[in-house]
Each structure stands twice: as structure tokens, then as C-alpha cells.
Amino acid sequence: MSILEKIRPQFWDTDASMGPGKSLFNYRRIWRFAIALLAVVALVPLCVMAFIDYNVTRHSMESENLLRTARTTSNTRRTVAFFLQERQQALEFLAFQQGVQNLRQQESLEMTLKSMQSSFGGLVDLGLIDAKGSQIAYAGPYDLLGLDYSQQQWFERALQQGEYVSHVFRGFRDEPHLVIAHKVVDEPSGKAYVLRATLDTEQFNAILSSIDLPGDGDAFIVDQDGMIQTPSKQHGELLAQVDLPIPEFSEKTSVRVVLGPDNTRYYVGYAYVRGTPFIVMVVKNLEDLMKPLQTIRMELLWILATSVAIILIVIVGVATYMVNKIYIADQTRARTLHRMEHTNRMASIGRLAAGVAHEINNPLAIINEKAGLINDLFTYKQEYAHDERLLSNIRSIIDSVSRCGKITKRLLSFARHIDVEKDSIQFKGLAEEVIDFLRKEAEYRSISIVMDIPANLPEFISDRGKLQQIFLNLVNNAFQAMNDGGELHIAAKTGEKNTLVFTVADDGCGIPSGDIKRIFDPFFSTKKRNGGTGLGLSITYGLVQELGGSMFVESEVGRGSVFTITMPIEASKEAK
Numbered sequence: 001m002s003i004l005e006k007i008r009p010q011f012w013d014t015d016a017s018m019g020p021g022k023s024l025f026n027y028r029r030i031w032r033f034a035i036a037l038l039a040v041v042a043l044v045p046l047c048v049m050a051f052i053d054y055n056v057t058r059h060s061m062e063s064e065n066l067l068r069t070a071r072t073t074s075n076t077r078r079t080v081a082f083f084l085q086e087r088q089q090a091l092e093f094l095a096f097q098q099g100v101q102n103l104r105q106q107e108s109l110e111m112t113l114k115s116m117q118s119s120f121g122g123l124v125d126l127g128l129i130d131a132k133g134s135q136i137a138y139a140g141p142y143d144l145l146g147l148d149y150s151q152q153q154w155f156e157r158a159l160q161q162g163e164y165v166s167h168v169f170r171g172f173r174d175e176p177h178l179v180i181a182h183k184v185v186d187e188p189s190g191k192a193y194v195l196r197a198t199l200d201t202e203q204f205n206a207i208l209s210s211i212d213l214p215g216d217g218d219a220f221i222v223d224q225d226g227m228i229q230t231p232s233k234q235h236g237e238l239l240a241q242v243d244l245p246i247p248e249f250s251e252k253t254s255v256r257v258v259l260g261p262d263n264t265r266y267y268v269g270y271a272y273v274r275g276t277p278f279i280v281m282v283v284k285n286l287e288d289l290m291k292p293l294q295t296i297r298m299e300l301l302w303i304l305a306t307s308v309a310i311i312l313i314v315i316v317g318v319a320t321y322m323v324n325k326i327y328i329a330d331q332t333r334a335r336t337l338h339r340m341e342h343t344n345r346m347a348s349i350g351r352l353a354a355g356v357a358h359e360i361n362n363p364l365a366i367i368n369e370k371a372g373l374i375n376d377l378f379t380y381k382q383e384y385a386h387d388e389r390l391l392s393n394i395r396s397i398i399d400s401v402s403r404c405g406k407i408t409k410r411l412l413s414f415a416r417h418i419d420v421e422k423d424s425i426q427f428k429g430l431a432e433e434v435i436d437f438l439r440k441e442a443e444y445r446s447i448s449i450v451m452d453i454p455a456n457l458p459e460f461i462s463d464r465g466k467l468q469q470i471f472l473n474l475v476n477n478a479f480q481a482m483n484d485g486g487e488l489h490i491a492a493k494t495g496e497k498n499t500l501v502f503t504v505a506d507d508g509c510g511i512p513s514g515d516i517k518r519i520f521d522p523f524f525s526t527k528k529r530n531g532g533t534g535l536g537l538s539i540t541y542g543l544v545q546e547l548g549g550s551m552f553v554e555s556e557v558g559r560g561s562v563f564t565i566t567m568p569i570e571a572s573k574e575a576k
Contacts, residue, residue: 009320011327027327034319042311050304057296065267065289066255072211073269073282074253076219079207080280081273083122084165084180087199090120091182092163095195100186103128103137103195110139122203124177128184129155129194140198142173149194154179158194165276167223168201168230168239176201176238178229205230208280217284222246223277235283244268246279257286360404368401423464427492427502428453430464434471435490438479445484452491460500460569466543473540474504474563481508481561498569505562511555519553 011027094112095103102108113126125140133150149155154166158181166179177198184193208219208230220232226246228236236242243261247254253271260266267289269282375394428451435442435449442449471490478488486507495501511519520541544551548568555561 009324009327011323025326025330027323030326031319031323034323035315038315038319039312042315043308046304046307046311050300054297054300058290058293061290061293065284065286069267069269069282069284070253070255072213072219073255073271073280076208076211076282077253077271077273077280080221080278081276083204083207084273084276087120087122087197088163088165088180088182090116091180091195091197095182095184100128100184100191100193103184103193106137106139109137113139116197122200124198124200127196129196131159131192144172147172149196154181155194157181158183158196159192165278167227167277170239178204201230211282213282213284214288216288217282219280219282221278221280224249224272224279229278242281244281244283246270364401364404368398371397371401422461424459425462425464425467426459427457427500428455430467431471431490431492434468434475438472438475441479442488445479445482445486447479447482447485448487450487450489452489454493457492457500458494458569460567462547462567466547470540470543470565471502471504473537477537478504478506478508478561481510482506483508495566499566500569502565502567503562504565505560507560510557510559511553511561512557516553516555520551 009027009031011031094116098108098112103112109126109128113123116123116126125138125142125144127135127140127144128137129135129149133148133152133155135145135147135149138145152171154164157164162183164179164181166181168176168178170176171179178201179196179198181194181196184195185191186193208221211219213219216234218233218235220235221229222242223229224246226242228238228240228242231238232242235244244258244266247256247270249272250270251272251274253269255267255269258266258268265286267284267286269280271280272278273280371394375398431451431453435451439449441447475488475490482488489503489505491503491505493501520537541551544565544567550566551563553561553563
């Protein structure tokens with residue numbers, strides 16, 4: 001036998017060979033439909049969940065990258081603002097403490113410069129400029145004394161605003177630098193001066209170069225015209241126009257997805273530094289940031305493919321198993337119908353036999369009576385008393401009648417097994433009969449049995465054998481639920497509407513609330529590990545209904561169970 005023949009479903013060849021009208025079901029079609037339906041039900045939610053998971057992960061990564069970019073941009077802006085503000089305040093304090101007269105003296109200005117360089121760093125030189133724009137005092141490495149700054153934008157802004165931070169420019173020294181200027185008024189004369197400090201661009205640039213950015217990330221400063229103020233890795237030379245768009249002024253940090261000149265998408269964080277012409281820009285390559293998503297996508301695809309393969313294997317196996325079971329059940333149904341037909345025929349024969357036996361018994365009784373009378377007459381009359389031949393024939397007739405009587409009794413006994421026997425039942429006696437079957441087990445397990453059955457409980461009409469089976473099943477089920485030393489309580493009372501109510505209560509393990517609705521289903525059992533078949537309560541429930549009664553259960557885990565049966569005092573015509 002090949003492997004294919006071993007795994008081929010039992011219904012496969014049957015369906016293939018059956019002609020039209022010879023089978024109730026097309027098992028191959030059922031099998032295919034079951035696989036398709038289960039696959040749709042199982043795989044569609046799986047694929048939807050995988051798609052949702054991927055999108056949630058992607059959105060989460062995008063949100064995380066946006067948040068990190070915004071946080072980096074905001075932190076950088078605060079650092080730049082603090083760097084500039086610290087030196088602005090130092091320059092303001094210097095102007096207030098020294099005054100114009102001290103600042104105009106060369107030695108005093110040089111000592112002040114050295115003091116500020118040692119305290120703050122980042123200062124290249126100091127200069128004092130009068131209202132006409134002429135630098136009247138200077139301390140620093142360049143020869144700038146006497147230069148005219150009247151045409152410089154930063155000089156005009158400083159006189160107007162009181163203080164000013166310039167953008168990076170070359171100026172007279174032809175080197176990139178930026179200026180912090182503060183307006184100073186000489187109190188005796190009332191004349192205005194501008195105290196100017198040049199900042200070291202290397203220290204200024206170091207603020208951004210120290211930022212740790214993933215991949216090809218870039219952080220630099222531009223002015224509001226888009227001119228690059230600090231070195232950039234990829235987006236232009238110093239003092240050149242940046243190749244990315246500049247947004248309108250905003251007090252808050254903003255992050256945008258921007259398309260670069262090479263069609264590369266970037267996350268760009270913008271933050272305006274208050275009181276300065278500077279805009280902090282943090283640029284990250286979107287493709288580099290989303291590379292982990294590609295790995296996640298491949299892993300998700302592998303997991304999805306593996307799950308789909310496993311689910312399909314399980315679905316095919318389950319569908320094959322279930323359709324096989326349906327096929328077997330259908331075959332069993334056909335055999336059962338055949339046996340039922342045979343049983344009905346036997347029942348008809350039994351009823352016929354009962355009728356024949358009854359009809360034959362009457363003439364047999366007459367023959368037996370007359371033959372006995374003749375035998376008595378022949379025995380007492382001397383003329384026939386010694387006629388052995390005649391007496392032998394008479395005895396032969398009586399023996400034959402007795403033999404026929406036994407045959408009719410067997411026929412009647414066969415008929416009784418087919419029909420239900422109704423009898424007047426006194427429940428107390430029936431309960432004692434049932435308990436006698438299990439009394440030894442109760443004594444062995446120290447289970448006490450309490451019977452609360454009134455003596456005046458009315459008799460009722462029912463099938464004694466079925467009632468015995470019902471209560472025997474309930475008592476046996478209670479014994480299985482109880483531990484040694486438990487208590488079984490059997491009670492009976494008169495109910496409403498001409499009924500009797502019987503209860504069988506135990507203090508055993510109880511039934512979980514989730515199982516109460518299924519406890520009477522066939523093959524459902526909480527004791528299968530201990531040998532339970534799940535048929536006892538199902539059969540009991542069916543017998544109660546056959547007798548025209550009803551049955552329900554109340555149970556609590558750890559407290560026990562109570563089975564209540566309500567039976568009519570008079571058997572209904574429908575009860576079977």
C-alpha cells in the first residue's frame with residue numbers, strides 16, 4: 001500500500017464511484033467548501049492583522065523619528081540661544097561696570113578682553129565705536145582701529161535696537177565671523193556708543209558638530225535668508241544658499257518631510273532662535289531612518305508565510321477529519337436505519353406473537369381442563385382404570401397442553417420486552433431499592449445517605465425500570481463527584497399542578513458555571529480523564545423527558561450540586 005493510499009480520505013473513492021441519486025452528500029464538495037471557508041475565516045483576519053501591524057509599526061517609527069528630530073532641534077536651539085545670550089549678558093554687564101571712559105582706554109579694554117576670554121571663551125576681539133561709526137578703541141589680533149562701520153547693517157541695528165546679534169559675514173577682515181553689539185550711553189555727555197564683540201566661529205560651530213545624528217544626519221544654522229551660517233555636510237558651503245526650503249517664522253519647533261534637489265526625502269527640523277537671525281536646521285535622511293522597517297517587513301512576511309502554511313495544513317487536516325467523520329456517521333446512520341427497520345419488524349412480530357399466544361391460551365385452558373376431567377373419570381371408574389393405553393393417551397394430551405402453555409408464555413415474555421410497562425410506584429420503596437445497589441460503596445467510602453421522603457407521599461404512575469435507571473445514574477454521578485466522607489441527600493415532595501418533585505443533592509466538587517448549559521449534552525463530561533463517557537446525564541435527561549417529566553441542575557464549585565426532577569403523578573399519553 002502506497003503512502004498516498006494511506007492518507008487518502010475514506011470518502012474519496014466513494015464519492016468518485018457513486019452515481020447520481022445514490023448518496024445524500026457530495027463529500028468531495030463538502031471537503032473543498034470546508035477548506036475554502038476555514039481558509040477565508042482564518043487567513044483573512046491574519047492578513048488584515050499583519051497589514052495593520054505593519055502600518056502601525058511604520059506610523060510608530062515615523063512618529064518616533066519626528067519626535068526625535070523635533071527634540072534634537074529644540075535642544076540645539078536652546079543650546080545656541082544660551083551660548084549667545086550668555087555672551088550678550090556678559091557684554092551688557094561689561095558696558096555697565098566699565099563705562100565708556102574705561103572702555104576707551106586701550107589697556108583697560110585689553111584687560112577686559114582677556115578676562116572675558118578666560119571666563120566665557122569664544123570671544124575674538126572687543127571694540128568701541130562712536131555714534132559716527134568710527135572705531136575709537138580696539139583690543140584684538142586684527143588692525144581695525146579707526147575703521148568706519150557707519151555703513152554696516154549690524155551697526156545701524158545696534159543703535160536702533162540697543163543690542164544686536166549679526167549673521168555670519170566676512171566684513172573688513174575677510175573671514176567668516178559674527179558680531180554681538182550693545183549700545184552704551186556715556187552718562188556725563190549723553191553720547192551713544194556701540195560696544196562690539198566678535199565671536200569665535202569655531203566654538204560656535206562646535207555646538208552643532210557635537211550633535212550625534214544617525215546615518216548621514218546633518219545639523220547646521222542658516223539665517224532667515226537661507227544663507228548657511230555653520231558648516232553643512234551635504235546641503236551647501238558656508239555662506240552659500242541652502243538647497244532646502246525655509247519656512248515662515250514660527251515660535252515653535254516644526255518638523256517637515258522635504259524633498260531634496262536629488263529627489264531624496266528628508267526629515268527637516270526647523271527652530272528660529274529668538275532675538276537672532278538664526279534658524280537651526282536638523283536634517284535626517286528618511287530612507288536611512290526607515291531601514292529598520294525593511295527588516296521588520298521581511299520578518300513579518302516570513303512569519304506570515306509560515307503561519308499561512310501551518311494554518312493551511314491544519315485546515316486540510318481538520319476538514320479531512322471532520323468530513324471523514326460525517327461520512328462514517330452517514331454510513332452508521334444507514335446501518336442504524338436498517339437495524340431500526342429490522343427492530344420494527346421484530347416488534348410487529350412480538351405484538352403478533354402476544355396476540356397469538358393470548359388467543360391460543362384460551363382453547364388450551366379448555367383442553368387442559370377437559371383432559372384433566374376425563375383423566376379423573378377414567379381413574380375413578382373401574383372399567384377404565386386399568387386401560388393403560390387410554391390413560392397414556394390422556395396424559396399425553398395433558399403434557400402436550402402443558403408444553404403449549406410454556407411456548408405461549410415465552411411468546412408473552414418476548415412481547416413484554418418490547419412495550420413500556422406502566423406501574424403504580426411508591427417512591428420511597430423505589431429509592432431504597434436504588435440505594436441498596438450502592439450501599440456497600442457508600443459504607444466503604446464513609447458517605448452518609450440522608451433520605452427525606454414523607455410517608456404520605458402519593459403514588460404515581462410511571463415506568464419502574466426507567467425510574468430506577470434515572471435515580472441510579474444520579475446517585476452514581478453524585479458518588480463520583482464527592483470525596484470520601486461526603487453526604488448525599490435524597491428528598492421528595494408534592495409539587496404544583498399534580499406533580500411530584502424529587503431532588504438528589506451532594507456536597508461534591510460542583511460544576512463550573514460555564515459547563516452548566518452543556519452538562520446534559522451527549523458526550524460532554526468533566527470526568528473523561530477518570531473514565532467518564534459523557535452519556536450518563538444525557539441518557540438520564542432523555543429518560544426523564546420520555547416519562548413526561550423535567551429536570552434541571554443547580555451547582556456551585558466547591559459546594560456541590562442539586563439535581564431536581566419534576567414528574568407528573570398520572571403518566572401522560574405522550575410519555576414513552
